[in-house]
Amino acid sequence: MKLTDLTTRAGEWLRGIGPMSEIVISSRVRLARNVSGYHFLSKCTRHQRTTLEHKIRDAILGASISPKTLYVDLQDAPEVDRQLLVERHLISKPHAQSEGARGVAISESESVSIMVNEEDHLRLQVLRSGSQLEEAWEEINEIDNKLESTLDFAFHPRFGYLTACPTNVGTGIRVSVMLHLPALKLTGEIEKVFRAAKDMRLAVRGLYGEGTEALGDFYQVSNQTTLGKSEEEIISDFKGVVIPKIIEYEHHARRTLLNDRTAALDDKVFRALGILRCARLMASEETLYLLSHLRLGVNMGRVKDIDIRTVNELFLMTQPAHLQKLIGKKIDGDVRRAARAEFIRHRLNAA
């Protein structure tokens, strides 16, 4: 498997077919682990960092975590490739931009990725389409067990799994769901969700995690406490309390729009579709904004001739690195915006 294979299709998690996928785009479980006997990365010398990377890479490739596993050496990878992996949520922005020996292992379906030498020695993640947190936890737990048979993870009876940042210590687990909440944004009730999330000690972030903006009405909601609760408890709180509550808010807002503001709703949706089908220059932020409204229209049955998979795919493929990979060269400015507009027109008018 090569990195270029990734650009030709959407990752499994973006198929848009998982449970409750009209609102829950994806479910993610991440585990932070460090190898005992080695300093955390901020105190590693260049040599130690390289030794660690080799040791962990060999352990991952030896553990047969998936039928085919791709390992990308990020130190040598070109910028566009690193950006591509960020756009597919396979690595974090800091991992793409940092320096020194580091990499990522990716399963063929892209549902599993393991960052090596990010903030911690290992950051394992399982990403699934729709609401599938329990399944994601089961899969990641199994991978963690496999890796544990060759790697001795730093662990303390009181503190649990030891992480570079004490905010991740204990289970080292970060459970998150990517939610599409356009109706709550349109009805101006999105603040209610933020407040409720804060009360439940959850973080709400943008499309690409920490420090990113909530573009296209996508919100990533995740747990903040990792100590003092078991992994199952954290997951069941999420699945049983958090997700249903936010989904209910969004459904309510969608019903309100449909019943009381039908014309305004349709105007938003079809105005977005009109622009997407006709525009000649499209900036990435505007694309996200318009696709969000189109996605709402498709999911609510207002737009009938476009498949949700087409919309999901457009979200992914219109991002800068994906466009450049598709075209096969570095483009920017109006050339990139023109290429984006053309790609969207082609996909939506062919539908």
Added chain:
Amino acid sequence: MERPGSAWLNFMNRKCDNCKSQATVHLTEIKAGKKVEKHLCQQCAEQQEGIPAGTAHTPINELLTNFVLAHSQGAKELTTNAVCEHCGMAWPDFKQGGLLGCEHDYALFEKDLTPLLQRAHDGATHHLGKVPVRRGGSGVPMKRQADLARLRKELQKAIEGEDYERAAKLRDQIKTAES
């Protein structure tokens, strides 16, 4: 292997370093970057460390209070000046960077980290999740671990509510479940 959350139960069963009677005062001092643990009975603690003696049957919460006080007195100065012998991390560096330097820092800076952890983790101070097989996690299925987690929580509640009879029962249940 000690399981998470059971640290204080073990403390309660420790013998005094001095006279071998039940140790009720537990101190951790950092001397020249090395962690030195002391476990003393009330009498020896009073003589050696100047910690006031309690009654013969000290309630659990008072034991805990003594434990916390014994830790916070004096120890704070010492850990703040400590430098990790493994990675060279000092507390002021951590305060500035927010990241620890190696796995040993957690034990070295335990006193200073505890209030930070409580703030970050909704008051929690002990791990209740998965334990790696090679760290004694084998043979403890996740289900039983969850039961233990529940028991420990109930124990914490019982202590907070000063229901010592129930606390003692729960403590025994935890002991049985862990053995």
